Amino acid sequence: MENRPVTEKRTNAFWTIWKRIVKNKMAMIGTFIILFFLLLAIFAPWIAPFNPARQWLGEFGSLDAPTAEHWFGTDFFGRDILSRVIFGARVSLSIASFSVLIAVLVGVFLGSVAGFFGGFWDEIIMRFFDILLAFPDILLAIGIIAVLGSGQVNIILAIAVYSTPQFARIARATVISIRENEYIDAARAVGERSWSILARYIIPNSIAPIIIQASLRMATAILSIAGLGFLGLGVKPPLAEWGTDLSLARTALQEAPHVGIFPGIAIFLIVMGFNFFGDGLNDALNPKLKDR
Amino acid sequence: MHRFLARRLLLLVPIFFGVSVLIFLFMNLLPGDPARILAGEGATAEDIRNITLKFGLDQPLPVQYGLFMRGVFSGDLRSLRTERPVLELIFPAFRNTIQLALISILIAALLGVSMGIFAAVKRNSWIDNLVMSLSLFGVSMPVFWLGILLIILFSMTWRLLPAGGIGTFRHIILPAVTLGMATAAIIARMTRASMLQVLNQDYIRTAQAYGLSTNKIIYKYALKNAMIPIVTIVGLQFGYMLGGAVLTESVFGWPGVGRMVVDSIFSRDYTVVQTGIMIIALSFVLVNLTVDITYAFLDPRVRRG
Numbered sequence: 001m002e003n004r005p006v007t008e009k010r011t012n013a014f015w016t017i018w019k020r021i022v023k024n025k026m027a028m029i030g031t032f033i034i035l036f037f038l039l040l041a042i043f044a045p046w047i048a049p050f051n052p053a054r055q056w057l058g059e060f061g062s063l064d065a066p067t068a069e070h071w072f073g074t075d076f077f078g079r080d081i082l083s084r085v086i087f088g089a090r091v092s093l094s095i096a097s098f099s100v101l102i103a104v105l106v107g108v109f110l111g112s113v114a115g116f117f118g119g120f121w122d123e124i125i126m127r128f129f130d131i132l133l134a135f136p137d138i139l140l141a142i143g144i145i146a147v148l149g150s151g152q153v154n155i156i157l158a159i160a161v162y163s164t165p166q167f168a169r170i171a172r173a174t175v176i177s178i179r180e181n182e183y184i185d186a187a188r189a190v191g192e193r194s195w196s197i198l199a200r201y202i203i204p205n206s207i208a209p210i211i212i213q214a215s216l217r218m219a220t221a222i223l224s225i226a227g228l229g230f231l232g233l234g235v236k237p238p239l240a241e242w243g244t245d246l247s248l249a250r251t252a253l254q255e256a257p258h259v260g261i262f263p264g265i266a267i268f269l270i271v272m273g274f275n276f277f278g279d280g281l282n283d284a285l286n287p288k289l290k291d292r
Numbered sequence: 293m294h295r296f297l298a299r300r301l302l303l304l305v306p307i308f309f310g311v312s313v314l315i316f317l318f319m320n321l322l323p324g325d326p327a328r329i330l331a332g333e334g335a336t337a338e339d340i341r342n343i344t345l346k347f348g349l350d351q352p353l354p355v356q357y358g359l360f361m362r363g364v365f366s367g368d369l370r371s372l373r374t375e376r377p378v379l380e381l382i383f384p385a386f387r388n389t390i391q392l393a394l395i396s397i398l399i400a401a402l403l404g405v406s407m408g409i410f411a412a413v414k415r416n417s418w419i420d421n422l423v424m425s426l427s428l429f430g431v432s433m434p435v436f437w438l439g440i441l442l443i444i445l446f447s448m449t450w451r452l453l454p455a456g457g458i459g460t461f462r463h464i465i466l467p468a469v470t471l472g473m474a475t476a477a478i479i480a481r482m483t484r485a486s487m488l489q490v491l492n493q494d495y496i497r498t499a500q501a502y503g504l505s506t507n508k509i510i511y512k513y514a515l516k517n518a519m520i521p522i523v524t525i526v527g528l529q530f531g532y533m534l535g536g537a538v539l540t541e542s543v544f545g546w547p548g549v550g551r552m553v554v555d556s557i558f559s560r561d562y563t564v565v566q567t568g569i570m571i572i573a574l575s576f577v578l579v580n581l582t583v584d585i586t587y588a589f590l591d592p593r594v595r596r597g
Contacts (some may be wrong), residue, residue: 131310134573134574136572138539139536139550142569143315146565226434231554243436246437250440253444253448260437260444264437264441268434271434275431279428
């Protein structure tokens, strides 16, 4: 009985946030772009006209310009670029989502522990993250791939490692600002344990900034996946990945500039989608900051 | 101020130490025996034993760390491929990266700051919307794809600029623009935000009430205070470029340190990978420190706080 008003209030808060998001043009454009690519990724085998690894050799050669059959043309190995762009959404979105998810879970946990308990743990955890932040992110990913080797799981780990400190910092800052509130004192006074306070009151309150950061980090992660692919440190061929395909395209730009266009448009659009969504969400959740 | 400087410099010690330990462990994390890796392919058992003795690979880890650091700075640590001292290889490449990053940051700062001021002054107008949309495009653009597009346009279609290589000023234009575009977008957003915050303050309203011209208010009174966060972001972005330039270097065949690291991964020249990443990370930390100190000089509240 005593919990009911709280639940109602929470539902209302979510409803208010949702209404603000819907009203925000940028957030909505971002949502549509993300949904579009999400659908492409999920239904790729049904949407894509061909198997992305199938090679046309013979009547259609490699590096064909766009035709009625191959809307985006074919690449160096005579593979259908449209199908590769569609399947590429799968690789990018899945690697990016897993790595950001790991970064959120680990970062929020360690950041909250550092902020809530302070002292020794705070020093140890945050100094370690300071060291990770001393590496420009793509470089850290390159170093990790150099040790572990390329492949999907290692890319997920590499991106998760350099994304984690950002979430830890946000979680820590939020926890510190919430820790001193009276309702936390009240919870302590009625004998609630630290871990329970952390899980029930503090972490839920830091969700908004975390979601905003997660959306912006998805954009960075997708750029990094493509960047690693472009450097030849990405997923293993013949898996369709936009950055790897662009790297291959670079060798054939002179004869067939079209191969360098479509995978790039895909990366650009989806990254823009996440940036729009994150930015719009930021405006919607922090209306005071909108004009800053 | 002295105390602030001392504190910041002192904080540098654990970071430097942590970074170098992490890089040192890199070799131990590689699958396989470090001595075998260092000795290179086709090494005899004796080569491997010599390497083990030379780098103290049979010693406890802290001793190995000391030997490694001494090796890096004394020039004993050599490339596994060319057998030249690693630092001798890395410094010229690093110089090329710094050259590229300097020109890029110059382009980015000029473009970003002027667009940001323009957007802030014409707030909520179509110009503001255009600048903000362009800046979102800029941060969403994969840098290597921008490079490819510029090559298609300027090198292949119009044949105005070389698509790669190094040597003359013409060679640096496309890579510098490519590397600087996303940074220009970030600086533009920061400048706009910072200018808007300053323009909302009372002293600006007072200046307006006194009837000063808009130009004088913007350039003489507002910009001075708005510049503090802008200088910070320009500095941080420059630091980031030292490592982040790797993709641009790869597109244009620019012989920078990032590209050297990636090439060395493929040729399994791990001592170059190790030292290259360490040099970039340490200079990134040093640039950030310089930015922090500059910030304190510009804003007395920081150094007293």
